[in-house]
Amino acid sequence: MTDHPIPTLTDVLAARPHVYRYLQPTPLHPYPTLSRLTGADIWIKHENHQPVGAFKVRGGLTYAAHLSAAERQAGLFTASTGNHGQSIAYAARAYGIQATIAVPEGANPGKVAAMRSLGAEVVHHGVDFDTAREWIMGVAAERNGRFVGPTEELLIHGVGTYALEILESLPDVDAILVPVGAGSGVCATSIVAKTINPRIEVIGVQSAQAPAMQQSWQSGSMVTAPNTTFAEGIATRVPFANTQRIMRHYLDDFLLVDDAEIKQAIVTLLEHTHNLAEGAGAAPLAAAMRYKERFAGKKVVLVMSGGNLALDKLRGILG
């Protein structure tokens, strides 16, 4: 994998027709009230406005567009209880492909219903996520179908289109803060921003309660770390090699915030932007609040990667 070339801006440009066949650009809004709170000039990229409530759908559509006829016939297979699964379900429906998504027993019924409502077959298998994933990988192999992991290069190509939208709307941005789970968002953003203007800082954000990707990036080795965060979009226990490789090449910095700060950021975003962010989507604001001096006076884009916060979690956070 290390010999594989890193995706380029050209790959992102090539993904645009596949993304905009089904989606429209998301807004990038300035928020003067958040600017006063942080001391930076704060803009938010609203990937929470996507049809499935998260940025990943850009990648799923790009992936589905590149399947052969035989692969479309065999169907798509993945394991996910979150935004990746909804993205693949959405893309499969757009292209008339059957998606089969494995989830562990006891998976969030709301998310299962959301994937089923997009036409996906959701199969409960095993006691945890890893068991479900290994099983569905076997099923995909048996049926000659594609298993879609969360860091496939075509996903990164598609996701990069949101970064290009940021650069088109706000070419003089100083820093872009991106939440990191598997890393497709931050890799795509850094490829686009650094190619267009290397002086733009691209900064990852993760919870200190799940710092595997941050510690791996910082140490230059693959570090597994405890994962206790409530924010499932950035809840990575084992780092991903493919995205680490890109991050080492491009990323300027990688900040940690506490879950309590992320929860406070969810409340602040509801109050001042009237947008519901999931934990991952609020992590960039938490970082802008915690590291104020680092961003003072700078033009900062926070990527609100998604808004799929469950109602019971929201009640707990507001309560």
Next chain:
Amino acid sequence: MTDHPIPTLTDVLAARPHVYRYLQPTPLHPYPTLSRLTGADIWIKHENHQPVGAFKVRGGLTYAAHLSAAERQAGLFTASTGNHGQSIAYAARAYGIQATIAVPEGANPGKVAAMRSLGAEVVHHGVDFDTAREWIMGVAAERNGRFVGPTEELLIHGVGTYALEILESLPDVDAILVPVGAGSGVCATSIVAKTINPRIEVIGVQSAQAPAMQQSWQSGSMVTAPNTTFAEGIATRVPFANTQRIMRHYLDDFLLVDDAEIKQAIVTLLEHTHNLAEGAGAAPLAAAMRYKERFAGKKVVLVMSGGNLALDKLRGILG
């Protein structure tokens, strides 16, 4: 005023360049989970995604574009504690015009801060909204500036662009449900939809705790009614003649829902769409839930007119 011609689709088309100079089209998303709950095929027009969180900004921008140089110099004047004020503030800033907005003593500090952050001068005057409005109308006259009421025709022209976006995305829509406050949204929607396809039903929705516009439309006379709703976007005590005139010409029906149903719809929308709606923005879903048999099997667009729900109100509704 009754001799004045009713705005036309041509007026809405002419407003488009003024709107899209600053804004992009908002999404119209299908929601299968809401469709299962209601028995209709539910789509939501996301005007809550606008930069000031509500549809009215389309009208403000259209209005500002038509001012003479002398009028721009004199400035814009209005009275509002809500989305109308933010819309005028946004449009004034876009065109480099000074906006002066009167609010009563004790106005919501968050909304005052939002208008000030857009560069508007906010002046507290009087104990209630009517006192503030009369005072600022006098100020506007003294300074030869324009006082912008909530139902001016140019506002309706601009607002109509969202209805045109609906028709372009979903030409086979059966019914469009629109919350009614002063009535600019429902008038604009009915002008556009009825001109393009008279079989599309355009239906107003108001709270039974503030039914002045509904009772006026139903009775054919101007009826003042008690106003106790929590939903300030549809809290009309005295009906507006200009919009009533258009509604009598075009509107198919006008439904009432209770505040408790609107609050439940806010919760349902948060749970199933992860969007925060203000009371007005949730009223169409409340109507689709209450009058299920009326919409069964139909393709229904709910206009989520805005998302500016204050955090303390949200806490009260979720708590």
